[in-house]
Amino acid sequence: MPTQPRWTFRSASRLITRLEIGVGAVLLLTIFILMFVQAAQRHLPMDSLAWTGEVSRFSLAWLTFLMAGVLVTERGHITLEVLDTVPNQHVVRGVQAFALLVVAATAGLLVHEAWSLVETQGILRSPVLGLPMSWVYAPLLVGMVSTVIRSVISAVDIALHGPVLPEISDENDLQVSPS
Numbered sequence: 001m002p003t004q005p006r007w008t009f010r011s012a013s014r015l016i017t018r019l020e021i022g023v024g025a026v027l028l029l030t031i032f033i034l035m036f037v038q039a040a041q042r043h044l045p046m047d048s049l050a051w052t053g054e055v056s057r058f059s060l061a062w063l064t065f066l067m068a069g070v071l072v073t074e075r076g077h078i079t080l081e082v083l084d085t086v087p088n089q090h091v092v093r094g095v096q097a098f099a100l101l102v103v104a105a106t107a108g109l110l111v112h113e114a115w116s117l118v119e120t121q122g123i124l125r126s127p128v129l130g131l132p133m134s135w136v137y138a139p140l141l142v143g144m145v146s147t148v149i150r151s152v153i154s155a156v157d158i159a160l161h162g163p164v165l166p167e168i169s170d171e172n173d174l175q176v177s178p179s
């Protein structure tokens with residue numbers, strides 16, 4: 001009797017998603033704490049910590065780009081679901097797959113630009129911390145590569161297994177309760 005491999009694509013995907021969400025949570029917490037420190041510095045008689053603003057800005061950029069792939073996988077990106085209600089599922093399948101391929105192409109162009117920045121900006125340093133700017137741009141590159149991979153996988157999944165339909169509640173949200 002053949003045994004199933006313990007390490008499957010889905011389990012690897014879930015692990016990577018958890019890792020990305022964990023990094024995103026740390027970045028969000030970093031932004032929150034450092035913004036609080038910046039606000040406190042304005043009202044307390046202490047020297048300002050100049051690096052807090054720089055780390056906050058970098059964390060926001062990293063959070064934005066690193067979480068883009070997770071949003072594609074979890075269907076958290078802003079989408080227009082106007083055509084998702086069309087009765088012909090082949091049309092819905094085609095539209096959803098095409099939209100994900102457009103996302104993948106756009107992220108692919110951003111990968112190209114991020115790679116260019118990582119290669120060329122290493123000589124520049126951040127103003128306060130003195131980090132090479134190529135290090136600052138590397139998480140953007142990682143996030144966009146993740147977005148490309150996840151978008152292509154989602155497009156293929158929809159093309160092979162059908163569209164992902166929005167959940168529609170049975171209750172009408174516009175009902176007026178009798179008074």
